[in-house]
Amino acid sequence: VPPGFTITTEACNMYFEVGKVLSEELKEEALQHLRALEAKMNKKFGDNQNPLLVSVRSGSVISMPGMMDTILNLGLNDDAVVGFAKLTENERFAYDCYRRFIQMFGDVVMGIKHSDFDAIIDDQKIEKGVTMDTELTAEDWKAVIVKYKALVKQETGREFPQDPMEQLFMAVEAVFSSWNNDRAIYYRKLNGIPDYLGTAVNVQSMVFGNMGDTSGTGVAFTRNPSTGERKLYGEFLMNAQGEDVVAGIRTPLGIAEMERVVPQAYEQFKQICSTLENHYKDMQDIEFTIEKGNLYILQTRSGKRTAQAAVKVAYDLVAEGLINKEEALLRIDPNQLVSLLHRGIDPNATFEVLAKGLPASPGSASGQIVFDADEAEERGENGEKVILVRTETTPDDIHGIVKSQGILTSRGGMTSHAAVVARGMGKPCVCGCEALKINLADEVIEVNGQTLKKGDMISIDGATGNVILGELKMVDPELSEEFKTILEWANQVKRLKVRANADNERDAKQARSFGAEGIGLCRTEHMFMEQGRLHVVQEMILSETLEDRKKALAKLLPFQMGDFESIFREMDGLPVLIRLLDPPLHEFLPDIKELIKEVAVLEIEKPDSDELLQKKILMAKVQNLSEMNPMLGHRGSRLGVVYPEIYEMQVRAIMGAAVKMKKEGYTVLPEIEVPLIGINNELTKLRQLIVDTAEEVLQEAGVEVEYLVGTMIEIPRACIIADEIAKQTDFCSFGTNDLTQTTFGFSRDDAEGKFLHYYIDNKILENNPFAVLDRTGVGSLMKMAVEKIRPLKEHYDIGICGEHGGEPSSVEFCDMIGLTYVSCSPFRVPIARLAAAQAAIRNK
């Protein structure tokens, strides 16, 4: 409570400590508080005694749907109402309060439908021939109360409780129970609020906003919760109790109107708002009541706000001298920033959602439906806006994806090809939208009874998974000056460097504009999948001899060099970490299931054809390369060990590009990374290959370029031999996606579709470990690795790349165990910067 300030005149503020399971001691103390009320809550009102009626509400610091509404007028009963009428000299008012109490208590505590009570009032009005509540008299309310109590008896089998203490205990109990109400649980899950937080209960003495035209009630934010602007924002209603403001029968007035209606109270309110802000040092969300011209504050708490407002308020509070920069940094939820970093649907647009898929890659887009990747490419190049719609995408669709505004698929999860590629490109994607029945042959979509055809305009929102018919206005992301400043402050306090995952020039540019301090992961496989290269890659893979493979690789070399040149140029002066080829080779080949089908058909239709023979040969080769568990298969460094010529080509391309850029005057800092090391000898062999090749390129060119050689730590065994790995490398980077897969024994592709949702819904797991780093398991292994490395190499770079690198809780853990940097998608760089700053402050 602010100093020298009483929130209600005669209050009993019971405040159970939030965030702690109620201990026996606290419980006893709370009960004493409640029992102390007994003396004040007279069963019989009368005389000049100031009677105590109370309100009971949740004292949760976070407002939450499903939590119990405030119960007003508690303490009234058949006797007390008589005294209350005398005391207030307003019988109608007193009985209105009593029936309001029965209705609210009956609804939220005793579980009787609100509308059943309303029906009784409606009956009374019909009987009287009136239309408004205000036209009902004290006698009417008395009649209503009789029927209300009968309803309670009928529905619950018991009388409406007359003992104020019984009323009080029941209401308190109801507040606590409502914490575990389905809607509240769902809301908490959605917003990552822990269940153990729990709620307090506030019991306050009543003041009345419904005591005539000089009374009223309202809610207000001390600043605009949508924009952050420093101006009171809210509404109020005269001669009303709290529930009337939300009931919608009468239209509340804007808060600024108070100045005209109750100027004195308004002036006082403004001052109180200021006092509260100064005390809590944050924007407040305040409930108030005016009783006969006197202002009472019922509740104040930090106000919920949009990301934009959060940034502005934090910035302004520093400017106003209320908080310092570190406090400002802690005030902004990094997760909330996503909406500021992607093109989004205009917040003012209205629309109807046609179907909902998985929010696979954030950002929104509108475009014409196109079903074919070639057509998407062609029309995209002609400047048309298209959305590529497929059941699933494959590497063959990449060229179409590149030229589309966004991707929509009916199958596949958050790690399907479409999702991964789209996230990599920062392109909006909704996938696994099962409501869409896509008929590729006829180029139509059936969805909930509607038929969409090629060329129809749709919009998708990759942050929500919404699919919307028609075109919508979009707004571009723009970092406000306040946001930029706050990120500057973040840089001043954070210990972790923040790099970005970027596979091409465009991503590198985006990353740099968001403040990335280098590239922490450049995946070369996406380059292999690009149009015009894939067939050369396939030729390389299907080579029967080393010579043929080398020939194909030679064709790829100039492509790869070009890729790296443009990235080095964009990242002039910053480190660029390039990972050598990682996925198993069969990922670049046609799908075996398709081939089986094609061969089966050809065997019937063209049994002796050369086409069949060729297809069978291809099928046999694909079959030979395919794997039971590709995630644990012939990939990463295992490719490099068995086919050193592939890595040799890649190193030649990296160093060739570095040399060229250096000659053009750029500062290049290449870092060459070997994926999936588990055995020391893999590293010995590949490091040698890399160094030999790099030195050869440099010697040929007669140029000196500093370069580093490192590896990923992404399987448990690599954590165990981290000291040996450190001895042989210049840096390492945790690949926590794969490390999570192997530590849990979860295949992400399978787990998310098959049992992970069940696990999270049923509390087997608190979080999806692929989204939020599992500190117990995966984290222990990481910590062990860092502890093995640091004594050997104090200043050795240890990073993390992949989705955890941009997730705030995971970033905090990385700071705690002493990593050097995190790397995340370009669009999450600002989030990671803020999260890293918060971690540094919290872990100080």
Added chain:
Amino acid sequence: VPPGFTITTEACNMYFEVGKVLSEELKEEALQHLRALEAKMNKKFGDNQNPLLVSVRSGSVISMPGMMDTILNLGLNDDAVVGFAKLTENERFAYDCYRRFIQMFGDVVMGIKHSDFDAIIDDQKIEKGVTMDTELTAEDWKAVIVKYKALVKQETGREFPQDPMEQLFMAVEAVFSSWNNDRAIYYRKLNGIPDYLGTAVNVQSMVFGNMGDTSGTGVAFTRNPSTGERKLYGEFLMNAQGEDVVAGIRTPLGIAEMERVVPQAYEQFKQICSTLENHYKDMQDIEFTIEKGNLYILQTRSGKRTAQAAVKVAYDLVAEGLINKEEALLRIDPNQLVSLLHRGIDPNATFEVLAKGLPASPGSASGQIVFDADEAEERGENGEKVILVRTETTPDDIHGIVKSQGILTSRGGMTSHAAVVARGMGKPCVCGCEALKINLADEVIEVNGQTLKKGDMISIDGATGNVILGELKMVDPELSEEFKTILEWANQVKRLKVRANADNERDAKQARSFGAEGIGLCRTEHMFMEQGRLHVVQEMILSETLEDRKKALAKLLPFQMGDFESIFREMDGLPVLIRLLDPPLHEFLPDIKELIKEVAVLEIEKPDSDELLQKKILMAKVQNLSEMNPMLGHRGSRLGVVYPEIYEMQVRAIMGAAVKMKKEGYTVLPEIEVPLIGINNELTKLRQLIVDTAEEVLQEAGVEVEYLVGTMIEIPRACIIADEIAKQTDFCSFGTNDLTQTTFGFSRDDAEGKFLHYYIDNKILENNPFAVLDRTGVGSLMKMAVEKIRPLKEHYDIGICGEHGGEPSSVEFCDMIGLTYVSCSPFRVPIARLAAAQAAIRNK
């Protein structure tokens, strides 16, 4: 060297310490020894000085193909031979020695073909018109020597070295180099001999077995290396040097003949054999030479022996008081015992190998070729012996496998379905025999130009991978009395208990007969795959509702109960650990690739048929259940969490069977195991389910049965939370197959076929980690888990099951980190018992 015993009269025994990389100091000492010889190795022989000629041979403790042969007569040159002739008064002998030296040295040190030298002798004989070497005179040998030297010059471009010291250093160098000769490397890999062991070089003064009829040379074992019988075994040749014994021109005599030919030397030899055995306390393999009636021992080392001999010799040496029981236990290589534990081809049988596949499951069998599982079952039940030949097997073939003598497949690795099932059943299996072109339609096999048809008799040897045409005599394994006694000794010293993996009555019986102390892993999935059940299992999996699934499970319950009853009966009084269902459900369904093919064909041939519709529905369901990485998929405890009704049925069956057997008077000790735990809450939930179900069964029956609830530790995260796991369980067991897969990030199915062989061949890995437990990686995690558990629960059972449990080095590691028991296939129980004893002795 045995006390008071000189091996050769005037010897310089250079013996580099074996097992150690030659240190600089040792090298210096060795060089000093060599240089000391210089004084004795006169360039010019003459006068009465006793000239020093030497032999140079490898001093490796293990004889090894590919290692350099002994070089005799080193020190001779154009001058020395003159003096040597004078000294021996035998010019022909001296020049024969010299030409032998040039030939041997030229061959093994200078790399000239032995046959090129022989051709010169042949020319000389033609010129002289004689046929035998012995018919050549000193003059002939002089002529041969001139040509020999010319050949050396021509082939190597240099003169034959005349300086004895140069000869000596070259020979020593050649011995060392031969350690890394291809054949030696291959042999070491095959026999698990480490490369770092290295060899010594022995330089000995020459004695001559070719000095006439009172001279000779031979080799002998002090006991029979095949049977272990205590009787000299070997052969010798008079008037010969070592190479003549093996050259095959003259037939050596059996060692017993020495008594007749050189009685005095024989008597002395017998005594020396006895002395050497007493000294080395082991059977010796001895080379000797007799020079003019005097016996010289050239070399002695422990003799190689068969498993049978190893057992008998160890047993006898104890009986003879030479070694104690612990020493005897250490004398037997547990790996070698495999041959004694399976039915094998009669060692006296001769045969030709038709083709070679992978040695997937040891044991041998003969039978008629059958291509169809139903036919195999039918003919097997009629008492015919059949070998089931398939490209690959599937769960649908199980009934045929059961009734076959053995299985032969043309595709699939050591972990293919056929291999796993066969090993589980202890049935011989050769798989992945790619030379077989199996035509199932016509029921014929093309193999290396031959055609085999149904009914042809073949034999397979699952220990070697050999496929042989025709029937062969087989010998049954029988534990000799000596073997049984030694295993008793093993039980007296070992700390680890040895249990067996057994899924049925037959395996349980076998395990018990081999001394298993309980069942350490009973896999319930094999029961699900049996004929007559698989379709019910499929019905269960494809159920649309919980009710339907429960109905199908109810049908499975009596089958499962019956399985467990028979196992409990067989294991009366011993613990039986039963693992709840582990594999992903799609493993029980038809192969998706087959379905795709069938649907493609039906779409053309019967486009509107109900058959197509049904097949498509099935395909969609299978597709829906299939996984990208089944190894990391919806399996193990994850099945139990999502489908508790499956585990409930299994627990009901286990406890129902236990109750029934207890009522029949048996002592049942069931241990119920949850597979693949990674998260504490999985265990909490499943333990509750198991306990609730078990208590319900016991209460219904009114019988008390003690049972334990435990889990497998088979993913890295389980090792990390092992303390939490221990708190909730009565035991745990390491599943090191899966733990190896997840720790390395290796899919066994893929790794073994794709890159693991390359890794081992190229020394990236020392061993296949699926065969020999990886102590560095997997072992560290196990050790960590044990260290987390032991402070909490000192006497808690921690086991290991799977193939490592029967592999000696892995068993040793389990002993070192303090596990309670190992569990392995029934046939490896004796091996594990011996290995456990050795571990206990070594780790004492």
